[in-house]
Amino acid sequence: MEVSELDKYGICDGISEIIVTCGIENPNAAPIGLIRKDNRIFIRLYKGSTTYENVKLEKIFAANVTCDPLLFVKSTFSNLEDENFKYHPLNSQNIPLLKNSVSSVIFRCEEIKHTEQAMTAEIIPIYAVANYHRPKAINRGLTAVIEAAIHATRYELTGIDKFLDLIDQCLETTYKCGGQREKDAAEILLNEIGEIKKLVSGGKDTE
Amino acid sequence: MEVSELDKYGICDGISEIIVTCGIENPNAAPIGLIRKDNRIFIRLYKGSTTYENVKLEKIFAANVTCDPLLFVKSTFSNLEDENFKYHPLNSQNIPLLKNSVSSVIFRCEEIKHTEQAMTAEIIPIYAVANYHRPKAINRGLTAVIEAAIHATRYELTGIDKFLDLIDQCLETTYKCGGQREKDAAEILLNEIGEIKKLVSGGKDTE
Numbered sequence: 001m002e003v004s005e006l007d008k009y010g011i012c013d014g015i016s017e018i019i020v021t022c023g024i025e026n027p028n029a030a031p032i033g034l035i036r037k038d039n040r041i042f043i044r045l046y047k048g049s050t051t052y053e054n055v056k057l058e059k060i061f062a063a064n065v066t067c068d069p070l071l072f073v074k075s076t077f078s079n080l081e082d083e084n085f086k087y088h089p090l091n092s093q094n095i096p097l098l099k100n101s102v103s104s105v106i107f108r109c110e111e112i113k114h115t116e117q118a119m120t121a122e123i124i125p126i127y128a129v130a131n132y133h134r135p136k137a138i139n140r141g142l143t144a145v146i147e148a149a150i151h152a153t154r155y156e157l158t159g160i161d162k163f164l165d166l167i168d169q170c171l172e173t174t175y176k177c178g179g180q181r182e183k184d185a186a187e188i189l190l191n192e193i194g195e196i197k198k199l200v201s202g203g204k205d206t207e
Numbered sequence: 208m209e210v211s212e213l214d215k216y217g218i219c220d221g222i223s224e225i226i227v228t229c230g231i232e233n234p235n236a237a238p239i240g241l242i243r244k245d246n247r248i249f250i251r252l253y254k255g256s257t258t259y260e261n262v263k264l265e266k267i268f269a270a271n272v273t274c275d276p277l278l279f280v281k282s283t284f285s286n287l288e289d290e291n292f293k294y295h296p297l298n299s300q301n302i303p304l305l306k307n308s309v310s311s312v313i314f315r316c317e318e319i320k321h322t323e324q325a326m327t328a329e330i331i332p333i334y335a336v337a338n339y340h341r342p343k344a345i346n347r348g349l350t351a352v353i354e355a356a357i358h359a360t361r362y363e364l365t366g367i368d369k370f371l372d373l374i375d376q377c378l379e380t381t382y383k384c385g386g387q388r389e390k391d392a393a394e395i396l397l398n399e400i401g402e403i404k405k406l407v408s409g410g411k412d413t414e
Contacts, residue, residue: 012346135217135309135337176222
């Protein structure tokens, strides 16, 4: 299929925040930004993640479009429960997809480049499905909690306090503008940050 | 219709960023946050806006769900062109709707309260339509340019420089993560901010 067809599945130009599912033997989910530019699509995966290991080995994965803040936050810090996956048969393999996605696209990796910290691949769409989905108005609380999760991963990597301030600002917007599902996602995120703080401070519980 | 039915039209709990269309004689569009809480919906409109005057007079308007950043930014600073409106007949009146909305809901105002700066109304849905729409992955550049437009209106009201810094931060995300339509919206926003700056500095062009 052509890259231009991806407009129909919600993966448009710019960076699309999607949830990658991968791992033929042990399915795994993680939020990733796919980069689409000049009708080419790229993914960058950092070393140390399960997604990196799976995609490096199998060179195939699915990008799942969803607006569910709980799925984004949960998959940022741990794997999703089995009940969130379904499988699409392809060349005698079962590719894991997100069950309740708005759409899912299976990509094959080409032109893989490795750097010290990451791998970058140009990716080629080979199968796509759009599922029934309701419209949803823009909710500032939704993007804010996803932004907060991104800041949390940066805090986890660096231990720099300014990310905690940014998380606070984002979650203020989530508690003001979000619906219940956004607030539930914020609660999970706050718990995770509590755990990360303990790790950052050298495994000592400072409370 | 019941408020709970609005889930199907994308107006869920929390604050939905939609574009209000109103004005039977002279249709007008403006971005507004609708507040849905405990299955009641409210709107707050600030004095001095065309939307405020129309809704105060006619007590009816449409909320249009869209993810188009150009419509959000254009309607923040001026009215949309005629070609963006269509009309729904209701009790021998033609209610303006946004032509390319994902969904549109017509509301009637009840329980109107006036304060020194604004009016607040509980609003009752009386007609709703969902149109064909494509899925769209979350794009941080999209929400960032809408956030920037919100900061720009606050800068226009207050002249406080910190809003300019916040706009810069948002637009950095838009240029990094947005697609062409988000970047076009950012360009329009930057032009508008240029004009606002001249007004804030007392009508003097400081360049």
